[in-house]
Amino acid sequence: MAVEQTDAQLVSRCRAGDPDAWNEFVERFSRYVYAICGRGFRLSQQDAEDVFQEVFARAFERLSELRSDDAVRPWLAQLTRRLCIDRLRLIARDTPSDAEPDEREVDDVLAQLDDAMAVRAALDKVGDPCREILDRFFCRDESYRTIGDMLEIPAGTIASRISRCLEKVRTELDGRSRASRPS
């Protein structure tokens, strides 16, 4: 299994100026920020790109202001949310509409994305080849044939591999859930 680094450890390395840490930070949270822009606020690609870059620019500049390194994910979510709202208000100023989404809907999407990030962390812990197979199938929407070709494994075995990998992720999630439960 892959060695997993907590969010707090990663933030701490970023603050210490570790040159690889920022790359890992962007890698870890890019999907999350992208999903908030797209699923939470339904921004166009152009607007989502602007917000995405601004989120990471501000995160880079203000990481030292974060009170608790553990709280980086909610901090990023809040930052992204605020910048998405600003962007929608700017759009509405130029093209009046009722573009601003319902707050409760956004809260629901963010809660789902938090669950998705927990699953993602479990998948990272399980590591390759499961990570790559499940990522290609579920996140990149690739066919069995494409996955088989790319990973040089028979396409006919992909379905059973996906099933086994999902089982491993579930076991990892169950283990985490047991570990975090008070005894």
Added chain:
Amino acid sequence: MNGFDEEQIGRLLRLLPPAPEGWVRAAQELPAARAALDELVARAEQDAAFRLQLRADLERAVAAAGYEPSPFIVSRLRQLLEAV
């Protein structure tokens, strides 16, 4: 957050597709962009002609100075120039 079955795990994974590679790369290059920005700001503070070039056509002046006019550099320089 626990007790997900395999179907739910698949559904949740689908919620997090990768961000476009170019966006991720640009965000990863922020430390280098920050260093370039600091150099550009220092030059603008010392060189009145460069400041005029920046005000006239910011992106062209940045490129002419040998830096990539990334959205981060352009937006931060614009903010600084507006504040002066």
